[in-house]
Structures are given as C-alpha cells and as structure tokens.
Amino acid sequence: MKDVKVIVLRTAGTNCDKETVFAFELAGAKADLVHINEISRGEKKLDRYQILAIPGGFSYGDDISAGRVLAVEMMNKISAQVDKFVADGKLVIGICNGFQVLVKTGLLPGFNAGEAGSGAAKQSVTLFDNDSGKFDCRWVHLNPVEGNVCVFTQGIETPIYLPIAHGEGKLIFDNEKTRDKLRAAKQGVFKYSDAAGKPGPYPINPNGSEDDLAGICNATGRVFGLMPHPERHVLSTQHPRWTRGEASERGDGFAIFRNAVAFASMEL
Amino acid sequence: MAKKTVKKKTEMNIKIETVGIIGAADDELIEISRSRLLSLNLLEMRKIAAHYKKKGRNPTDAELECLAQTWSEHCKHKVFNGIIDYSENGKKELIDNLFKLTIRKATETIRKKRGAKDWCVSVFEDNAGVVEFDDDWHFAFKVETHNHPSALDPYGGANTGIGGVIRDPLGTGLGATPIFNNNIFCFAPPDLPHDKVPKGILHPKRIFKGVVAGVRDYGNRMGIPTINGSLHFDMRYLGNPLVYCGTGGLIPVGKMEKQARKGDLIVAVGGKTGRDGIHGATFSSLELDHESETTSSGAVQIGNPIVEKKAMDVILQARKLDLYDCITDCGAGGFSSAVGEMGKDTGAELQLEKAPLKYGGLAPWEILLSEAQERMVLSVPPKNLAKFMKLCERENVEAVVIGKFTDTKRFVVKYEGRMVADLDMSFLHAGVPRYPRPAVWNTPKHSVPKVPAPANLTARLEKxxxxxxxxxxxxxxxxxxxxxQGASVLKPFVGADNDGPSDAAVIAPVLGSPRAIVVSNGIAIRYGDIDPYWMAASAIDEAVRNAVAVGADIDRIAILDNFCWGNPDKPDRLGDLVRASRACFDVAVTYGTPFISGKDSFYNEFAVEGDTIAIPSTLLISAAGIITDARKVVxxxxxxxxxxxxxxxxxxxxxxxxxxxxxxxxxxxxxxxxxxxxxxxxxxxxxxxxxxxxxxxxxxxxxxxxxxxxxxxxxxxxxxxxxxxxxxxxxxxxxxxxxxxxxxxxxxxxxxxxxxxxxxxxxxxxxxxxxxxxxxxxxxxxxxxxxxxxxxxxxxxxxxxxxxxxxxxx
Amino acid sequence: MTTRIEVYIREDLVDAAGEGLIKDIEDLNVKGAKSVRFVRVTEIEGGISKGEARRIASELLSDPVSQRHVIGEVSGPVVDGAWVIEVKFNKGVTDTVADTTLKGIADMGIAGATGAKTSTKVVLRGKISKSDVENIARRLLANSVIQSFSIAKS
The missing domain is CATH 3.90.650.10 (PurM-like C-terminal domain)
Structure with a gap:
C-alpha cells in the first residue's frame, strides 16, 4: 500500500486536531498538523497531500457565525490551492466546524458553480442555530443514506453511533431546488436516526436539520462533511456504554478514516 | 450618530504620583487605603510608612498599588498563614499558621511516610500541584474560585474564571497541556421570587444561566473537555454565588524545573493590557454591597478564549523547542505579580511603555496592575528570542519584550525612562506584618422534625x-x-440511556494508552451548619469515595482544597475555618491522600439593609487519581x-x-x-x-x-x-x-x-x-x-x- | 466615516435566542411578549466604499441562506409598534466579534477599515409597558457593569 499523507489544517480556535491526527494514524496514514498561515505564505503546499481534513473547534471563536471567518479566509487567501486539490479528485473531510467551513465556502454541496464547474461554487446550504437554542454534547445514531456516493462511508450499511458537540448544526437549504438536487445526486450521506435507523424528533434529530441530514458530500463523493465527530469514536472505551458491554474493539467512526486512507492509497 | 472625538492624553499617560504617607496620622493612612481601594489595614499601612521613612522618600502610586496587591489576602493568604486566637467551646489556644499546621503538614506527613514511593512532584509551590502520571508525563491540577466577579457579571466572571484557571497549569513548570476542566457552582435557588432579590443583586437564575454560559463558551472554545462538576443551592449564596473552576494538564517529565536567569528577556504573550480587572486581587478582599457594581466595575474582565487558545498553541510548541527558562500566568495583580514572582530570587526591570495596550489613557500603575485576561509572561534567553518571535508571528500571536531579569534583587519599573517603582524584593514578598485574629467555635443546637414519617416513603423519595x-x-x-480531545472513558452521564449520574469522570489522556485519570469532587455544605469539622471530613470522604466507586486506587489519589468563607475578621467565621482545617489534616493523613494545591476565598458576604448575608462556610475538595488500566473501571x-x-x-x-x-x-x-x-x-x-x-x-x-x-x-x-x-x-x-x-x-x-x-x-x-x-x-x-x-x-x-x-x- | 450593517435571521426561521429570551421574560413574570428577534449590528469605522460594504455584508457578516442584512440606518425585521432595545458595550470593554470582523475584512483584501464595534438590537413585539421593557433590558439583556442600553418604539 502506498503511503497516504493527510494534512490537518489548523488555525486560531481549532481544536479536535490531535484526535483527528490520531484517528488518521490509527488508519495507517501519516498526518501533519499545519497552520493555515503556512499554506497562505507558501511555506507548505497542499498538493503534497492526498487528504485534507478540516477538524472541529471554534475557528476564530465562531465569531460572526460558525466557520464563517475561516471560510472567508480560505476563499480569499488559499482558494487556488484548495480548488485544485478538489479538482484533482483528492479527498476532503470537514468535521463539525470543518463541515461548517466547507458549507460556507460552497465546497459542499458544491452547487451553483459557473459554466462546466468553472469558478467557485456558491453557498447553497447552511448550518444554523440548533432548534434547542443551545450547544449540545450528546451521542446520536447516523443512518447511512442508501446508495450515497460518498467514498468515506462505503460499506457502512447500518446506523453508526457518534457524539455531536455543537450549537450551530441545523442543516437548511436555500430552496427546494437545492434539496431536490442533493437528493437526486445521492449527496446526502448520513441522517440522524434512532438505533434502528428510524427518524424522529429531538433528541434523535438533535438540532432540527432538514431531511434529518447530519452529513453530505459533493457530487464526486470525495468532499465530505458531517456535524458528528467520527474521530471521537475510534476506540472502544470512547463508547458511552462500553461498561455495559456494548462496544466493539474499534469505534464506529474508525471506518470513515480507514475508508479514506484505503481509497487514497489505491486511487490517489 | 455622535462623532467620536479622540483626545490626546499623553500627559496623563505618564502621570506618576507620589503618595504622602511619611508622617501621616493613622486616620489619614486608613483614608489613603480606603480611597485607593488598597484593602490594606492600619497595621500594614504603618509598616509601609515606616519602610519609606527609612528610605527617606514617599512611595509612588505604583509602589503602593504593587504592595497592596502583593500583600492582598488573595495573594498572601494572610488569614490562613496568620496567627489565630482560638476559643473552642470556651477552651482557648493560640494557633500560629493554621495552613502550615493542617493542610501543608498533612501533605508533608504523607510524603514522608511514603518515602521513596512518594509520587508528589511539586506541591503548594507552583501555579498548580503536580504528581506523577506515567514515564513520560506528570499531571498538574489546580482549582480556583472566581466568586466576586461572577456576582457582578456572571457571564464575564465565569468566562475569566475558567480562562484564568486554564493558565495555571499552563504556567506550571515549563507549561502543562490542559486536558480537562471541572467546575462546581453554588447559587441561591433559581425559583426565588423577583421581589425577594435585594437591590444590587442579580436574580439567581440569571446568575446561574450566565455562569453556565460563561464557562461553556470559554471552555468549549479552548478545546478542553469539561468532565466533572456539581451544583449546590442555598439562599445564603444570594449575594455571593460561588464559582469554582479547575483545570488539569499533562507536563512532560523533565520540564518541571523553571528559573528566570539574569539577562533573560521578559516577554508578554497573548492579550493586550487594558483597564480590566484593576484591583481584582484587593477587590476580592472586600465585602460586596449594592454600591459594588459601580465602585468595582474595573474588577470585571471580559474573556477572549481565542486569544488564549492561540497563546497556548504557541507556548506548547515553544515548550517542545526549549525556547524559554520560566513561565507564569498573569493573574491577580497582572505584570506586577507575574514579574515580581518570577524575579523574586533575581530582580527584574520592566519598561512599561512597551506593553501593548487596548486603548490609551492608562496610568503606568494601571498598566502594572491590570488584570487583563489571556496574558502569559515568559522568560526568554536572548539567543532564543528571534525563534520564539517567529513562532508567535506565524500564528498571529502578539508577543512583546517588556523588560529583563537582573541580579539586583530589586523590582524596578520604568515608563519611558522615568521611575515608576523601585521596590526591594524582600520587602515586597516578606514584609507583610502578621497579627492575631480572634476565632470562636461553639457547638450549636438545631431543631429536628417532631412529626413521625409516613409508613410509605415513596412520595418522600420522589420529593x-x-x-x-x-x-x-x-x-x-x-x-x-x-x-x-477524545480521551473520555467515563462520561458525566452513564447508563442505558446515557442519563444516569456518574460518580466520577475518567479520561485516558494519552490516546492509545490505557493509563487514566479519575476526577471527582466532594462538598457538604449543610453539614457545616452543624459542625465544620464533619463537613470537611465528609467532603474529603465524598471526593475520595466517588473516585473509589469507579475503580480508583486510594493509594494514588491526590486532593485539592478550596475554602470559600465569609469575613474572617468575624470570629465565628474564623472558628469554622479552624474546625474544618483540622479535619482536613486528620482525614487526609489517614487516607494517605495528600493536598497538592488549594485556594481560599474570604469576605464572601453581602451587605444589605444594615445586615450582612454570609455564605455558609464552604469547602470544596477535588480529587484526582491515577488508574493503571481504564478498561477496568465501572x-x-x-x-x-x-x-x-x-x-x-x-x-x-x-x-x-x-x-x-x-x-x-x-x-x-x-x-x-x-x-x-x-x-x-x-x-x-x-x-x-x-x-x-x-x-x-x-x-x-x-x-x-x-x-x-x-x-x-x-x-x-x-x-x-x-x-x-x-x-x-x-x-x-x-x-x-x-x-x-x-x-x-x-x-x-x-x-x-x-x-x-x-x-x-x-x-x-x-x-x-x-x-x-x-x-x-x-x-x-x-x-x-x-x-x-x-x-x-x-x-x-x-x-x-x-x-x-x-x-x-x- | 461609520458604516452600519445590521444582520438578522430570515423571518421564516426560528430565532432560537429570541425564543430563549421569551422564556426568560416569562420567568420575570412579564406577560404579553409575542415575539423576539435579535439583530446583530456592526459599525465599521474608516473609508469603506459602498461596494465594499455590500461585500462585507453579504460575504462576511451575513449568511446568504439563513440571514438577511441591511446597510445603513434602517433595521430589517422592525414592525410598526415594536419595541427596539439596543445594547452596547461600554467603552473599553473587550469586543471580540469586532476584532474578528476586522480580521475578516482584511482577509477579503479590503484595506480601509480602521475600527469596528458590535451591538445587539432586540426587536420585541407584544403588549408590554415601557417600564416592563426597561425591566427586561436591565434584568435580562444589559449588565450595567459592562453594557448600556437604549429603548425606542418603532
């Protein structure tokens, strides 16, 4: 297997970076923590890597709104490198705050780009204040959407169990057309559900997301974002009920990192 | 919209006042202390006057402020370390240094008994207590209180409470990586009718919600999990809510030794200096009243967690590269305290005009004393400066050289070359006078219910x-x-629906390693109304048994004490302290659980309509234990x-x-x-x-x-x-x-x-x-x-x- | 020159902070509050062109999916007869969002901004007396230690 190199992008207010590095390394990749200034100043290059991870946290304090300021910085300062990375078919994952960033840059779901995909995509969905009105840290079940095109989640066929920790995670569309297009292109990846895969109100859908969506990908399935934290469930003792014998050796989130590394190793 | 007019205040910037205390009469000395919010008593003012008389000059405003701050109860723990004239049910005795005779002695006794097997690394010295964790890491833990600011501005107070305590492990040894927070709050009942809330006090529900939001927004943004805590309610916390915040961290073995050296540069890292929190240290030695809101608004600070997170990120990288010799946080007393403390054995010279300011118009003494948040002070050898500055610059962290360490044993502060303060380190740190305070303890007698209980207790259990x-x-x-951080092993809520109350939290902070830390707490407020001795004993037992309940080994548990008390100048409050401290000694020694760090907060009283409400004497015990295999906990x-x-x-x-x-x-x-x-x-x-x-x-x-x-x-x-x-x-x-x-x-x-x-x-x-x-x-x-x-x-x-x-x- | 930009949540979406405040108003034993909407106000100092202000408002300060914005003095969701409470920080109090806003503006390549301030506007609908509105402002919204407030009726 070819060595897979992951860049975990950080900036002021990033956290979850160390556990994201740990999860990728557990899956066999080599992961570097890189500050965005190192990219924008040309000290490090994105194209040296096969996977870009934007971890959770509160980039720039989530001031103004979650992920907005980092999204603006990426679009204005490193967009050429990021766009090329995506155009090359490399993998991008945004977790929690990283998902908020990907949505606010328009990279997810990647609609409204100019002619033949030229130019940057425009924002068409957002992650808005939870219906509960507060930050919520709890465990949720995620039902994989049948036939979804995401390369990170292939082989996941039954609900997985991950924690969320966010205040702005309610996914909403700008209009019905976007919703229909996302459905038709199988870009919905995970839906909040109960353990059996059935949808339901709070706390099953913890934030009020439209269509119960917890994670989406772009049309190629290679850019993926989700609100829950797969990197916080790669070990058995991270499961909230491992003392009740409910955990297996690897946590449910591990498959996402394993899939990404395996795909990158073979295809990129 | 009104146009902003910018006034030039250059002359005010460099206003250095001299305060005439030589030859001042007693009532004048008291008035100087009162009007400048120094919280120094007559004895202390006299000692300062005598010192300056010998020097042949009056102190500057900055020197007086600096002394007041260093000698404050908050920094010097004068009550705990002082002399107590104690009477227990009529039996009298003189106690010289209660802290040394109880808390500290317990730890010394335990360490001596363990001998070569002692696992304490640093106790009561640095910003946090430190014990061994594994071959690569030591574990540091500190719990602080931030009561007075939280009473005035619950959100900002709690914000800066958590922000401040995170900087404690970060400023311990050469810096510990924070791995968890805990917090314990005491409030008045949140359903109190609005018309029962006296003037100048915020409603307890607003305080409750504000404090939770403050801790949430700061802790979450720092990326540090809040894993353990508790909440307690009693009417007597109406004017003085208690906000305990703690942080644990890991520090690499071999990075405990810290010493600023002559020639090292004093580098301020992180936040800018403003008028925030002026008199924070002395303010916490005052009783609150409805005027407090206006007289002490400077004591309230607003936090900016991202500034602190950025500073932390670069400090932890610089730690790895060995770029500095010493580090401490800017807490109570600001630069004055941080630099004064770091340069205690050497001497230091500050150039205040170099400190980055939030806005103009600050007098030099204000820059020196400001408690603006998110600031750390590092001692950087000149050869490492360029490398350190480059690291900061890359991550948009402000870092400025504001002076250097010397070998003069003097604390010299200048502003554009003019003398702002020139203090002897020995007088500053060891000059504070000691005097006896009276303390009384008389066993009280309370009522008991006279009506027998019903045969079926189900309804009472529900209640x-x-x-x-x-x-x-x-x-x-x-x-x-x-x-x-992904370290969670036992969460605050457990069980079939993840909603049962866990006795303690367990984390395995080195991902992939089963070695774990268990964190718990104990507090027994109402027992103190009957006997503070058993309150303290029960608090220690609760903290320890909570840890044991999930699988901790009692031979590897360290504890921390946080005393929140009323006015210690009132003999009954001080009597409670004597009783409680003695229990701390007795129980800790028997259990073999050393105190590794602690804090006390006095004057938690609120003046209302000619009366004062004192909080119940409240002792929080936090416990942290080392578990060899996380997979064994229950x-x-x-x-x-x-x-x-x-x-x-x-x-x-x-x-x-x-x-x-x-x-x-x-x-x-x-x-x-x-x-x-x-x-x-x-x-x-x-x-x-x-x-x-x-x-x-x-x-x-x-x-x-x-x-x-x-x-x-x-x-x-x-x-x-x-x-x-x-x-x-x-x-x-x-x-x-x-x-x-x-x-x-x-x-x-x-x-x-x-x-x-x-x-x-x-x-x-x-x-x-x-x-x-x-x-x-x-x-x-x-x-x-x-x-x-x-x-x-x-x-x-x-x-x-x-x-x-x-x-x-x- | 000051450029004032107001951002508010799309009318058909739940304003969670507003809902929270309604609960708190009930706790105050004040009846009659029908709806509460929050508006975030940003005042940018310095030479900003109209085009730049539009970019700042649409790309940085507001979310095109969930929010709307207005540039200038008029506020968005104000309905006739609603109470408007504006809460500002006192001078010298840390305004972190304002600092971040300046960073974002600079990242966009806009050079003229020299300072920024944020404040919060609360639009309160319902039959509530002025003294109750003052009570709400004082007890729930503004802390006199760090903030001041003004009340107007639209």
Whole structure:
C-alpha cells in the first residue's frame, strides 16, 4: 500500500486536531498538523497531500457565525490551492466546524458553480442555530443514506453511533431546488436516526436539520462533511456504554478514516 | 450618530504620583487605603510608612498599588498563614499558621511516610500541584474560585474564571497541556421570587444561566473537555454565588524545573493590557454591597478564549523547542505579580511603555496592575528570542519584550525612562506584618422534625430526588463539550440511556494508552451548619469515595482544597475555618491522600439593609487519581436482571444536614461522622474487587442517602431492584426506615455483583460492613422492604427518573 | 466615516435566542411578549466604499441562506409598534466579534477599515409597558457593569 499523507489544517480556535491526527494514524496514514498561515505564505503546499481534513473547534471563536471567518479566509487567501486539490479528485473531510467551513465556502454541496464547474461554487446550504437554542454534547445514531456516493462511508450499511458537540448544526437549504438536487445526486450521506435507523424528533434529530441530514458530500463523493465527530469514536472505551458491554474493539467512526486512507492509497 | 472625538492624553499617560504617607496620622493612612481601594489595614499601612521613612522618600502610586496587591489576602493568604486566637467551646489556644499546621503538614506527613514511593512532584509551590502520571508525563491540577466577579457579571466572571484557571497549569513548570476542566457552582435557588432579590443583586437564575454560559463558551472554545462538576443551592449564596473552576494538564517529565536567569528577556504573550480587572486581587478582599457594581466595575474582565487558545498553541510548541527558562500566568495583580514572582530570587526591570495596550489613557500603575485576561509572561534567553518571535508571528500571536531579569534583587519599573517603582524584593514578598485574629467555635443546637414519617416513603423519595441539590444536572453538563480531545472513558452521564449520574469522570489522556485519570469532587455544605469539622471530613470522604466507586486506587489519589468563607475578621467565621482545617489534616493523613494545591476565598458576604448575608462556610475538595488500566473501571448503572445487590458501609442515625431534612425545613444535629481508618480498609478492598472484575456497577451513597443511590442505580440501568433494607449493615440507633434510607452516613456504596461471583466478592470484605441486600430485576420497579417487613418504597423507576429529571429541564 | 450593517435571521426561521429570551421574560413574570428577534449590528469605522460594504455584508457578516442584512440606518425585521432595545458595550470593554470582523475584512483584501464595534438590537413585539421593557433590558439583556442600553418604539 502506498503511503497516504493527510494534512490537518489548523488555525486560531481549532481544536479536535490531535484526535483527528490520531484517528488518521490509527488508519495507517501519516498526518501533519499545519497552520493555515503556512499554506497562505507558501511555506507548505497542499498538493503534497492526498487528504485534507478540516477538524472541529471554534475557528476564530465562531465569531460572526460558525466557520464563517475561516471560510472567508480560505476563499480569499488559499482558494487556488484548495480548488485544485478538489479538482484533482483528492479527498476532503470537514468535521463539525470543518463541515461548517466547507458549507460556507460552497465546497459542499458544491452547487451553483459557473459554466462546466468553472469558478467557485456558491453557498447553497447552511448550518444554523440548533432548534434547542443551545450547544449540545450528546451521542446520536447516523443512518447511512442508501446508495450515497460518498467514498468515506462505503460499506457502512447500518446506523453508526457518534457524539455531536455543537450549537450551530441545523442543516437548511436555500430552496427546494437545492434539496431536490442533493437528493437526486445521492449527496446526502448520513441522517440522524434512532438505533434502528428510524427518524424522529429531538433528541434523535438533535438540532432540527432538514431531511434529518447530519452529513453530505459533493457530487464526486470525495468532499465530505458531517456535524458528528467520527474521530471521537475510534476506540472502544470512547463508547458511552462500553461498561455495559456494548462496544466493539474499534469505534464506529474508525471506518470513515480507514475508508479514506484505503481509497487514497489505491486511487490517489 | 455622535462623532467620536479622540483626545490626546499623553500627559496623563505618564502621570506618576507620589503618595504622602511619611508622617501621616493613622486616620489619614486608613483614608489613603480606603480611597485607593488598597484593602490594606492600619497595621500594614504603618509598616509601609515606616519602610519609606527609612528610605527617606514617599512611595509612588505604583509602589503602593504593587504592595497592596502583593500583600492582598488573595495573594498572601494572610488569614490562613496568620496567627489565630482560638476559643473552642470556651477552651482557648493560640494557633500560629493554621495552613502550615493542617493542610501543608498533612501533605508533608504523607510524603514522608511514603518515602521513596512518594509520587508528589511539586506541591503548594507552583501555579498548580503536580504528581506523577506515567514515564513520560506528570499531571498538574489546580482549582480556583472566581466568586466576586461572577456576582457582578456572571457571564464575564465565569468566562475569566475558567480562562484564568486554564493558565495555571499552563504556567506550571515549563507549561502543562490542559486536558480537562471541572467546575462546581453554588447559587441561591433559581425559583426565588423577583421581589425577594435585594437591590444590587442579580436574580439567581440569571446568575446561574450566565455562569453556565460563561464557562461553556470559554471552555468549549479552548478545546478542553469539561468532565466533572456539581451544583449546590442555598439562599445564603444570594449575594455571593460561588464559582469554582479547575483545570488539569499533562507536563512532560523533565520540564518541571523553571528559573528566570539574569539577562533573560521578559516577554508578554497573548492579550493586550487594558483597564480590566484593576484591583481584582484587593477587590476580592472586600465585602460586596449594592454600591459594588459601580465602585468595582474595573474588577470585571471580559474573556477572549481565542486569544488564549492561540497563546497556548504557541507556548506548547515553544515548550517542545526549549525556547524559554520560566513561565507564569498573569493573574491577580497582572505584570506586577507575574514579574515580581518570577524575579523574586533575581530582580527584574520592566519598561512599561512597551506593553501593548487596548486603548490609551492608562496610568503606568494601571498598566502594572491590570488584570487583563489571556496574558502569559515568559522568560526568554536572548539567543532564543528571534525563534520564539517567529513562532508567535506565524500564528498571529502578539508577543512583546517588556523588560529583563537582573541580579539586583530589586523590582524596578520604568515608563519611558522615568521611575515608576523601585521596590526591594524582600520587602515586597516578606514584609507583610502578621497579627492575631480572634476565632470562636461553639457547638450549636438545631431543631429536628417532631412529626413521625409516613409508613410509605415513596412520595418522600420522589420529593428528595426532585430538589435542586439532588436533581439531574444534565441540562448544564450537555452544554459543555465533555468529549473533545477524545480521551473520555467515563462520561458525566452513564447508563442505558446515557442519563444516569456518574460518580466520577475518567479520561485516558494519552490516546492509545490505557493509563487514566479519575476526577471527582466532594462538598457538604449543610453539614457545616452543624459542625465544620464533619463537613470537611465528609467532603474529603465524598471526593475520595466517588473516585473509589469507579475503580480508583486510594493509594494514588491526590486532593485539592478550596475554602470559600465569609469575613474572617468575624470570629465565628474564623472558628469554622479552624474546625474544618483540622479535619482536613486528620482525614487526609489517614487516607494517605495528600493536598497538592488549594485556594481560599474570604469576605464572601453581602451587605444589605444594615445586615450582612454570609455564605455558609464552604469547602470544596477535588480529587484526582491515577488508574493503571481504564478498561477496568465501572459505571454506576445496574447492568442485568438477576445480578445481586450489595451494600458496603454502616448506616448510622445521621439525618443531620441531610437533603431529606432540607425537604422538611430542618437541619438537625446528628451530622454524618467519619471513621476514616475503617473506611480506608473498605476502599482498598473495593478497589481490588473492581480491578479483579468482580463488580458490575458501583455507586456511592451521598446526598439523599441509600434511597436516592438505589433509585439512581436502577433508573440509570433501566432496570428494577428488590431490596430488603433489614439486611443493611446498620448501627443500633437506626430505628426508623427514614433514618435507614435517607441518612447520609459516609463511606457507603451500592454494588452490583454478577450472580455466581458472590462468594468471591464477599470474601474480599471479611470483617468489613458488607451485606447482600437484594437483586436487580427486569420489573422496572424499585421495591424496598422496610424494618417492619413491608415495602416502604414501591415505585416505577420511570416515575422516579422523571421526578429527578424534571426540576432542571430548562 | 461609520458604516452600519445590521444582520438578522430570515423571518421564516426560528430565532432560537429570541425564543430563549421569551422564556426568560416569562420567568420575570412579564406577560404579553409575542415575539423576539435579535439583530446583530456592526459599525465599521474608516473609508469603506459602498461596494465594499455590500461585500462585507453579504460575504462576511451575513449568511446568504439563513440571514438577511441591511446597510445603513434602517433595521430589517422592525414592525410598526415594536419595541427596539439596543445594547452596547461600554467603552473599553473587550469586543471580540469586532476584532474578528476586522480580521475578516482584511482577509477579503479590503484595506480601509480602521475600527469596528458590535451591538445587539432586540426587536420585541407584544403588549408590554415601557417600564416592563426597561425591566427586561436591565434584568435580562444589559449588565450595567459592562453594557448600556437604549429603548425606542418603532
């Protein structure tokens, strides 16, 4: 297997970076923590890597709104490198705050780009204040959407169990057309559900997301974002009920990192 | 919109005042202290006047402020380290340095006894206490209080409370990486009618919500999991809510030694300096009143967690590269305290005009004393400066050289070349006078309920489950990220539906390694109304037994003390302190659990209509233990029907100070006592049984007694239980079911043991109070048979859970 | 020159902070509050062109999916007869969002901004007396230690 190199992008207010590095390394990749200034100043290059991870946290304090300021910085300062990375078919994952960033840059779901995909995509969905009105840290079940095109989640066929920790995670569309297009292109990846895969109100859908969506990908399935934290469930003792014998050796989130590394190793 | 006019205030910037204290009369000295909010008493002012008389000049404003701050109760702990003229039920004695004779002595005694096996690394010296963790890491832990600012601005106060305590481990040794936060709050009941809230006090619900939001927004943004805490309610916290915030961290072995050297540069890293928090240290030595809002608004600080996070990120990288010799945080007293402390053995010279400011118009003494947040001070050798600055610049962190360390043993402060302060380090740090304070303790007598309890106690159990002190705090805990960093092993809420109250939190902070840290706390407020000795003993026992309940080894538990008290100039408050401290010594030594760090906060009183409300004397004990294998710990929820339920520990007739009595409006007199020697034997046996895998669930009995503990085990596991209370180990004086079920006697557990392992389990408790009292059922009912052989509790566990959850389900 | 930009949540979406405040108003025992909407106000100092202000408002300060914005003095969701409470920080109090806003503006390549301030506007509908509105402002919204407030009726 070819060595897979992951860049975990950080900036002021990033956290979850160390556990994201740990999860990728557990899956066999080599992961570097890189500050965005190192990219924008040309000290490090994105194209040296096969996977870009934007971890959770509160980039720039989530001031103004979650992920907005980092999204603006990426679009204005490193967009050429990021766009090329995506155009090359490399993998991008945004977790929690990283998902908020990907949505606010328009990279997810990647609609409204100019002619033949030229130019940057425009924002068409957002992650808005939870219906509960507060930050919520709890465990949720995620039902994989049948036939979804995401390369990170292939082989996941039954609900997985991950924690969320966010205040702005309610996914909403700008209009019905976007919703229909996302459905038709199988870009919905995970839906909040109960353990059996059935949808339901709070706390099953913890934030009020439209269509119960917890994670989406772009049309190629290679850019993926989700609100829950797969990197916080790669070990058995991270499961909230491992003392009740409910955990297996690897946590449910591990498959996402394993899939990404395996795909990158073979295809990129 | 009004146009902003910018006035030039250059002349004010460099205004350095001289204060005429030489030859001043006593009433003038008192007036100087009062009008400048110095919180220095006459004795201290006289000592300063005499010192300057000898020098032949008057002090500058900055020198006076600097002395006031360094000599403040907040920094010098004058009460605890002072002389106490003590009278206990009429018996008199003189206590010279209560802290040294109790808390510190306990730790010294334990360390000496352990000898080569001592695992303490640094105690009571640095910004946090440090113990061994594994071959690569030491563990640092500190708990602070931020009460006064939180009373005025709950959000900002709590914000800066958590922000401040994070900087403590970060400023310990050469810097510890924060791995968890904990927090404990005490408020007045949130349902208090608005017209019962005196002028100048915020409504307790607003304080509650504001404090939670403040801790949430800061802690979550720092990426540090908040893993443990508790909430307590009493009317006497109306004017003075208590906000305890703690942070634990890991520091690489070999990075403990710190010493600023002559020639090292003083580098300020992080936030800019503003007028925030001026007089914070001295302010915390004042009683609040309705004027406090206006006179002390400077003491309130607003936090910016991202500035702190950025500073932390670069400091931890610089730590790895060995770029600095010494580090400390800018807390109370600002630069004055941080630099004064770092340069204690050498000397230091500051150039205040170099400090980055938020806005103009600050007098030099204000820059020196400002408690603006998010600032750390580092001592950087000149050869490393360029590398350090480059690191900061790359991550948009402000870092500025503001002076250098010298070998003059003087603390010299200049502003554009002019002398602002020139102090002898020895007078600054050792000059504060000591004098005796009177203290009194007389055993009180309280009322007890006279009406006998009803035969069926189910309704009373529901009531106890629903009161603020006992009810589920999930509404609070879920607003904190307790999973970030991925280390979580036992979460704040556990069980079949992730909603049962865990006794302690466990994290395995080095991802991939099973070595873990258990964190718990103990607090027993109402017992202090009967006897602060047993309050303190109970708080230590609760913290330790919470840790033991999940699988901690009592031989590896360290504890921290946080005393929040009323005005120590009032003899009864100080008498409480003597009683409580003595218990701390007695219990810690018997348990072998050293104090590694602590803090005290006095003057928690509020003046209202010619009277003062003092908080109840409140001692928080935080415990942290090292667990070799995280995979061996247990949670408190019942696991399977058919398993057996055991009770460990003796129940005494001890309803005094109980939550049960509180629901009936009484305090009582039979406060829970503690036999620490016996308890320790049981804790060792339980720890070994858990390690052997003989325990499926374990829960300590505390607030609400055995009845509440059993209900919690049952509904957390979504299972029922059938219990025969007649089988409980009990003292002969226990003659009623209410005493049996609701007494809060210390050192007791409910344990679930797998069917078939009973003999192996019971054999480990030979000679100790241990009894099989029933079994876990799949009936979803908790049935407890009382002393007369009939059920005294018979309830649907879902109903019990609803009673427990609905109170704080905001 | 000061450029004032107001951002508010799309009218058909739940304003969670507003809902929270309604609960707190009920706790105050004040009746009659029908709806509460929050508006975030940003005042940018310095030479900003109209085109730049539009970019700042649409790309940085507001979310095109969930929010709307207005540039200038007029506020968005104000309905006739609603109470408008504006809460501002006192001078010298840290305004972190303002600092971040300046960073974002600089990242966009806009050079003229020299300072920024944020404040919160609360639009309160319902039959409530002025003294109750003052009570709400004082007890729930502004802390006199760090903030001041003004009340107007639209």
């Amino acid at each position: 106890v489950l629903s009161i603020y002190n006992v009810a589920s705090k999930e509404w609070v805990a879920r607003q904190y990220d307790h999973e970030v 949670s408190m929820d019942f696991k399977s029907a058919g398993n057996l339920v055991y009770a460990l520990g003796v129940t005494y007739d001890e309803l005094g100070g109980s939550q049960y009595y509180q629901t009936l409006g009484h305090i009582g007199n039979d406060v829970p006592k503690l036999n620490a020697r016996e308890a320790k034997k049981m804790y060792k046996a339980l720890g070994a049984a858990i390690k052997k895998g003989l325990v499926r669930a374990c829960h300590d009995a505390s607030d609400g007694g055995l009845a509440v503990a059993l209900a919690e085990c049952a509904f957390a596991g979504a299972l029922g239980a059938r219990i025969d209370a007649r089988l409980l180990p009990r003292d002969k004086n226990v003659k009623t079911d209410e005493s049996l079920l609701f007494s809060e006697s210390n050192s007791r557990f409910i344990v679930e043991v797998e069917a078939g392992k009973e003999d192996e389990f019971a054999a480990r408790f030979k000679g100790l109070p241990c009894a099989k009292i029933g079994e876990v059922t799949d009936k979803k009912r908790l049935v407890v048979v009382g002393l007369k052989g009939k059920p005294v509790v018979d309830a649907d566990i879902r109903k019990l859970k609803a009673a427990w959850q609905s109170t704080l389900a905001w």
